[in-house]
Structures are given as structure tokens and as C-alpha cells.
Amino acid sequence: MLKIRNLCKTFFAGTPNQVNALRDIDLDIEEGCFAAIIGTNGSGKSTLLNAVAGAFQVDEGVIELDGVDIARQPEYQRARQVGRVFQNPFAGTAAGMSIAENIALAMRRGRRQGLRRAVGSKVREEIQSRVRTLDMGLEDRLDNAIGTLSGGQRQALTLLMATWRRPKLLLLDEHTAALDPKSAGQVAALTKEIIQRENLTALMVTHSMEQAVQLSDHIVMMHKGQIIEQYGAECKASVRVADLLNAFDRVRRRELLDPDVADLLARQYA
Amino acid sequence: MTLVIGSFTIGLILSILSIGVFISFRILHFCDITVDGSITLGASVAAVLLVQGHSPLAATLAATAAGALAGFVTGVLHTRFRIQEILSGILVMTALYSVNLRVMGRSNVPLLDTRDIAAPLGGILSVMAGDGEALMLAGWRVPIHDVAMLLTAFMMTAAVAFMLHRFLLTQFGTAMRATGENPQMIRAQGIDNRNMLIFGLACSNGLVGMAGALLAQYQGFADVQMGIGMIVWGLASIIIGEALVGKAGPGFAIVGAMMGTVLFRLLVAIALRWGLDPNDLKMVTALFVFAALVLPRYGKDLGRKLMGGRRHA
Ligand SMILES: Nc1ncnc2c1ncn2[C@@H]1O[C@H](COP(=O)(O)OP(=O)(O)OP(=O)(O)O)[C@@H](O)[C@H]1O
Numbered sequence: 016m017l018k019i020r021n022l023c024k025t026f027f028a029g030t031p032n033q034v035n036a037l038r039d040i041d042l043d044i045e046e047g048c049f050a051a052i053i054g055t056n057g058s059g060k061s062t063l064l065n066a067v068a069g070a071f072q073v074d075e076g077v078i079e080l081d082g083v084d085i086a087r088q089p090e091y092q093r094a095r096q097v098g099r100v101f102q103n104p105f106a107g108t109a110a111g112m113s114i115a116e117n118i119a120l121a122m123r124r125g126r127r128q129g130l131r132r133a134v135g136s137k138v139r140e141e142i143q144s145r146v147r148t149l150d151m152g153l154e155d156r157l158d159n160a161i162g163t164l165s166g167g168q169r170q171a172l173t174l175l176m177a178t179w180r181r182p183k184l185l186l187l188d189e190h191t192a193a194l195d196p197k198s199a200g201q202v203a204a205l206t207k208e209i210i211q212r213e214n215l216t217a218l219m220v221t222h223s224m225e226q227a228v229q230l231s232d233h234i235v236m237m238h239k240g241q242i243i244e245q246y247g248a249e250c251k252a253s254v255r256v257a258d259l260l261n262a263f264d265r266v267r268r269r270e271l272l273d274p275d276v277a278d279l280l281a282r283q284y285a
Numbered sequence: 286m287t288l289v290i291g292s293f294t295i296g297l298i299l300s301i302l303s304i305g306v307f308i309s310f311r312i313l314h315f316c317d318i319t320v321d322g323s324i325t326l327g328a329s330v331a332a333v334l335l336v337q338g339h340s341p342l343a344a345t346l347a348a349t350a351a352g353a354l355a356g357f358v359t360g361v362l363h364t365r366f367r368i369q370e371i372l373s374g375i376l377v378m379t380a381l382y383s384v385n386l387r388v389m390g391r392s393n394v395p396l397l398d399t400r401d402i403a404a405p406l407g408g409i410l411s412v413m414a415g416d417g418e419a420l421m422l423a424g425w426r427v428p429i430h431d432v433a434m435l436l437t438a439f440m441m442t443a444a445v446a447f448m449l450h451r452f453l454l455t456q457f458g459t460a461m462r463a464t465g466e467n468p469q470m471i472r473a474q475g476i477d478n479r480n481m482l483i484f485g486l487a488c489s490n491g492l493v494g495m496a497g498a499l500l501a502q503y504q505g506f507a508d509v510q511m512g513i514g515m516i517v518w519g520l521a522s523i524i525i526g527e528a529l530v531g532k533a534g535p536g537f538a539i540v541g542a543m544m545g546t547v548l549f550r551l552l553v554a555i556a557l558r559w560g561l562d563p564n565d566l567k568m569v570t571a572l573f574v575f576a577a578l579v580l581p582r583y584g585k586d587l588g589r590k591l592m593g594g595r596r597h598a
């Protein structure tokens with residue numbers, strides 16, 4: 016389904032600030048698989064998602080979705096097949112426009128935006144019935160500006176919008192991180208429900224290892240722009256949070272070792 | 286009375302400019318200075334075509350298209366060549382100064398003995414009034430032509446406002462509004478925000494060009510200097526409009542921009558009558574916009590202090 020090969024991205028290449036954000040990433044995600052990406056701060060998780068979504072051009076590599084290389088397509092074109100929810104609850108919706116207008120845009124994702132009324136009565140009914148399933152009481156506030164809602168409500172709506180027309184791939188970047196624990200729980204549950212019901216292929220960045228263990232079928236662990244560990248469907252069932260923590264510990268120890276090894280080599284070959 | 290009618294007419298004509306500025310400034314969140322050049326472009330194109338004997342309607346439409354082209358260029362400079370938004374506008378505005386001189390062939394084109402867009406209505410009115418030159422309005426003798434121009438300006442402004450309002454509620458129109466609010470979101474909906482911005486700027490400057498054409502026909506000339514400060518004028522009108530009717534939805538905002546423009550024009554006429562030096566007018570307008578932009582902020586801070594809130598402690 017999603018096939019990534021040799022993906023590289025360096026920011027500020029050739030300057031003292033050079034960051035190798037993605038180093039030779041290979042990743043395969045099966046159809047219908049819900050993968051979680053975990054890793055330390057700055058390990059390149061968001062960069063990987065942004066690369067798949069097309070927020071910037073990658074330096075090298077292949078991103079195949081359903082057998083088509085999308086690595087050179089502009090972001091808006093990829094959005095026809097890729098749904099996204101951002102970490103920032105404000106990023107996924109237009110604050111000054113009504114709930115109905117925002118959703119109406121998502122209903123036509125990837126289709127032509129014509130000169131018909133955006134929110135006609137039929138569209139409105141459809142929106143109302145789907146929003147009612149969120150069980151947040153928003154179905155009576157469809158004409159309110161979306162900016163008047165709480166972060167959790169906005170994130171739930173963004174999720175609804177991203178999946179309204181079934182995306183081939185759903186990208187979630189710490190989409191519950193900016194929410195209070197209760198809303199975070201609600202949105203996480205909604206995420207799981209939608210992904211299961213629609214049998215979506217999804218890639219979720221999270222800092223919560225529990226979330227990763229409980230929700231996903233496949234865990235990808237990143238560090239310094241590389242994938243250092245993967246738990247696929249076969250072994251994922253037996254993975255516990257403690258195992259992930261151990262894996263992180265191993266990485267950390269290896270890091271501590273690194274300077275010494277470098278020192279040793281330097282002395283030997285100097 | 287002539288003064289009032291004149292102010293209303295100019296106010297209505299400039300409403301179309303304000304609506305154009307509203308599109309760029311408030312909908313697209315793009316501070317577009319092209320306006321100063323595109324209003325003159327509209328006026329020059331219309332004036333030259335009228336002198337050549339083309340119909341007023343055709344001249345006005347051509348001016349609209351010319352304005353739209355100017356906005357298109359600004360949009361392309363910004364989105365394709367990544368030039369900052371203000372600078373894109375400045376470049377096009379500066380270039381338009383030369384273009385306008387080229388179009389007119391000199392710095393000023395008077396419109397003597399040419400038909401203008403109010404002529405058909407003027408004809409109807411004078412037939413109704415018994416073939417006279419003037420109408421009696423509330424005891425005042427008003428030239429029929431002035432009345433016709435006022436009504437024509439009103440109808441065109443109303444038509445523009447109505448159509449824009451309808452447009453903003455369509456699928457395409459909502460996409461344009463969302464582009465201004467959150468380009469990231471609109472890309473995630475599969476829409477190219479750059480093309481959307483270019484289209485919006487073309488619409489905006491098209492309306493500005495139309496306003497220029499009407500203004501030239503009303504004043505009876507096009508002048509290469511006439512656009513200076515028009516962007517500030519438009520902003521002032523929008524701000525007044527928002528103070529009058531608030532920002533609840535695009536419909537209110539459009540009507541507000543119209544009301545703001547007319548009111549502002551009336552205020553200017555009164556101020557000039559009371560002895561304001563016309564040379565100081567642009568300074569006063571700029572100060573007004575400055576105050577309107579800054580005062581609400583201080584008002585809020587003051588309110589916060591009075592309420593004992595300390596959000597910026
Ligand atoms: N647009 C950008 N321009 C320059 N550098 C960037 C950009 N985006 C990311 N980086 C850098 O790339 C590295 C990886 O960042 P990224 O945001 O992918 O990390 P992350 O794994 O998502 O971390 P976090 O858990 O903190 O969100 C960081 O060093 C970051 O500074």
C-alpha cells in the first residue's frame with residue numbers, strides 16, 4: 016500500500032545548521048494497517064509524515080501509494096488520496112467559517128469546487144447526521160464559526176473531515192497531544208473507531224507508548240532520522256510498553272557509547 | 286443638494302473599490318497595494334476606449350478585465366516567484382504607472398462629449414420628466430444626468446455586492462474564503478491555494494478597475510495620478526463599515542464596506558466644505574486608518590486593565 020524507499024531529507028544542507036531529518040528511510044505499510052510512529056523529540060517523525068503529505072520536496076527517495084510514486088506531486092494533489100490531522104487543533108479548519116462550511120469543503124475533497132451553493136439543504140442534512148454520531152452536541156451548532164469550539168471538538172471535526180471521503184492513507188501527527196486528557200481520550204477512541212469501521216490505512220505519530228501499543232497494529236520506532244526498530248503484526252501482539260522503553264534504553268546506551276568508540280577509532284587511526 | 290448627490294455618487298462608485306479591497310484584505314488576508322495602480326488602469330482604459338467611440342458598457346468591461354489582469358500579475362509574482370506580498374503589489378503598481386501613461390498617451394484624458402454609462406438611464410428619465418434637463422427633488426433643481434449617474438452607480442454597486450455575496454457562499458467561494466483563513470487547510474482539501482489566491486486577486490483588482498472606469502466617467506477625465514492613496518481609502522471604508530455593522534459573515538461585511546465608503550465620502554465632503562485643505566486630505570485619511578487600527582487595541586488593553594485582567598503580565 017504505502018512503500019517508502021531511500022527517503023532522505025536534509026534541512027539547511029551545507030550550512031553549519033544542517034539537519035539530517037530523514038536518513039535513508041525504508042518503510043512498508045500494508046493495506047488496512049494502522050501504524051504508530053514513536054521516537055524522541057526531533058527524531059524526524061513529523062518530517063516523515065510531512066514528506067508523505069508533500070509539505071516539502073524530499074531530496075531523494077520513492078514514496079509509492081498504491082503503486083504510484085507520489086514523491087514529486089504537489090501537496091494539494093496528494094491530498095486527494097491522503098487525509099491529515101495536525102497536532103495543532105487550529106491547523107485543520109478555517110476558524111472564521113462555520114462548521115457546515117468547513118465540512119462541506121471536506122466533502123468535496125479532490126473534486127471540483129463548483130458554483131453551486133456550498134451548504135444546500137441536502138448537504139446540510141448529510142452533515143448533520145454524521146456530526147450527530149460524534150455525540151458532542153455539535154449538530155445543532157452547524158452555523159457557528161468553528162473557531163468558537165474547543166480544541167477537542169475541532170480535532171474531532173478535523174478527523175471527521177479527513178476521513179469523510181475515504182482516504183487511501185490517513186496521517187495523524189500527535190493529533191491528541193494538544194488536548195486535555197479527557198478530550199484526548201475521546202479523540203483517540205474516535206480515531207480507533209473510524210479507522211476500524213472504514214478499515215483505513217493510517218500512520219500515526221504519538222508520544223504515548225500506551226496509545227501506540229493499544230491502538231496500532233504496527234509500531235515504528237525512529238531515532239535521529241532513521242527507523243531503528245519495527246514491530247509488525249506478527250510480534251506486535253506481544254509487545255508491551257516496557258519492551259518499547261527497553262528499546263529506547265538500548266538506543267540511549269548505544270549513543271553514550273558512540274563518542275568513546277569514535278575516540279578509540281580516532282586514536283587508532285590517527 | 287448637488288454636493289450630497291455628488292458625494293453619494295462617488296461614494297457608491299468607490300464602494301466597488303472597497304468591495305475589491307475587501308476581497309484582498311479581509312478574505313484573502315493579502316495586503317494588496319496593486320489597487321493604487323489598477324484603479325487608474327481601469328480609468329485610463331475606459332477613457333481611451335470612450336474617446337475612440339466604443340460603448341460605455343464595453344469600455345467598463347474592458348477596464349474590469351484590465352484590472353483583473355493586474356491582480357493576476359501580482360498573484361503570480363507572489364505565488365510563483367515567491368516575492369513578498371507587499372512587494373509584489375508595489376512592483377505591479379509601479380509598473381502600472383508607466384502602463385497607464387502608455388495607455389493614455391499622456392497624463393490626462395478628458396472625456397468631453399462622450400457618452401457615459403449613465404446615458405441610457407438619463408434618456409429614460411428625461412422622457413419621463415417631459416424632456417427636461419433637470420428634475421425637481423425635494424424642492425431642488427437637480428440635473429437629470431446627476432440623478433441618472435447616481436442611480437446607475439447604485440444599481441451597479443448593488444449588483445456587484447449581490448453577486449459577490451452569492452459567490453462567497455458557493456463551493457468555490459467557500460474555498461476562496463478558506464484559502465485566506467488557512468492555506469494549509471485548503472491544501473489538505475486538495476485545492477491549490479496558490480491558484481486560488483491568484484484568482485482572488487484578479488477578482489479584487491477587476492472590481493477596482495471597474496470602479497476606476499466609473500469614476501473616470503463620472504468626473505469626466507482619467508488622470509495618471511488619480512489612484513494615489515486609494516488603497517488607504519478602501520481600508521478606511523472597510524474599517525468604518527465594520528464599526529457600523531460588525532463582521533458577522535460576508536453579507537454584513539459587504540454591506541458594511543458599501544456603507545462605510547459612502548459615509549466616508551460624505552464626511553470628506555463636509556470636511557472640505559468646512560475648510561479642510563484638499564492637500565491635507567490624504568494625511569487625514571492615513572491618520573484615520575492608523576487610529577482605527579490602533580485604537581481598538583488600546584481600547585481592549587484599557588478594558589482589560591479596568592477589569593483587572595493581566596494577560597500580558
Ligand atoms: N521545516 C523545517 N525546517 C528546518 N528544519 C526542520 C524543519 N522541520 C523539521 N526540522 C528539523 O528536523 C528535525 C526533525 O524534526 P521533526 O519535527 O520531524 O521531529 P519530531 O520527531 O516530529 O519531534 P517532536 O516529537 O518534537 O514533534 C529537527 O531537528 C527539526 O529541527
Ligand SMILES: [Mg+2]
Binds near residue numbers: 060061062
Ligand atoms: Mg513532531
